[in-house]
Amino acid sequence: MSKELSSQETQELLKMLKARFEKNMDRHKGLDWSKIVAKLEANPTKLWSLDEMESTDGEPDVIGYDKKTDEYLFVDCSAESPKGRRSLCYDREALNSRKEHKPANSVLDMADEMGIELLTEEEYRSLQQLGDFDKKTSSWVQTPEKIRKLGGAIFCDNRFQTIFTYCNGAESYYAARGFRGMVRV
Incomplete structure (x- = not known):
């Protein structure tokens, strides 16, 4: 391609x-x-x-x-997590671990295919200084290796005028959770 x-x-x-x-x-x-x-x-x-x-x-x-x-x-900078990048588990390992109801792709694989970087938690928080993003959705962010080794992955959202960071199993996926990326030019 x-x-x-x-x-x-x-x-x-x-x-x-x-x-x-x-x-x-x-x-x-x-x-x-x-x-x-x-x-x-x-x-x-x-x-x-x-x-x-x-x-x-x-x-x-x-x-x-x-x-x-x-x-x-x-x-x-879409108001909510990009629609075309939702319902994805965190990475290939998580995708492969699912026995049934596998999503179409993983966040890290899709970001790599697109040539973009997944936002870090710090970058996500900085973005929130420029507007209100993810008031109804959430976005996966880069997960520290320590958390990922234990099977988890982190995501963020904006609720009650506060930016929250949470964790889930990396194999989980939700219709209202996607990811935001960055391109450096």
Whole structure:
């Protein structure tokens, strides 16, 4: 499978990303779209990953700039956990451990296939400073190895104006739990 968009698909995605960027200036104060688009055009596989985020209802938007790495940070900014990335257990090991009623995929496998990084708990909490996300859903986040070795995985949500972190068995999956990702460009 080609991980590049056609010229037309690229232009459509860039137009949509620019419109979202301009509509949500509070998420990326001081950033210049022309510099971002230049980076995007120079990285076709990153554009493909952003298109994957968009096609799964993630609504990616720029939320920051990492001066150390000279990268712009695109994160899923959909109000709820992306619809096209729900009902997934945490990783391949968890998926393989299910004897019946297996979900279609796992979070880590799908993120890898899309070329995106699963948010850490810290990144998830930072995102919440830019708006109210996951008020009805929850999102898996990167799980520390210590917890994963014991069979667990962690997820977060936003209830009662508070960000909560919880745990579940990594093999569990729910219709209202998905995951949010990041692309660095």
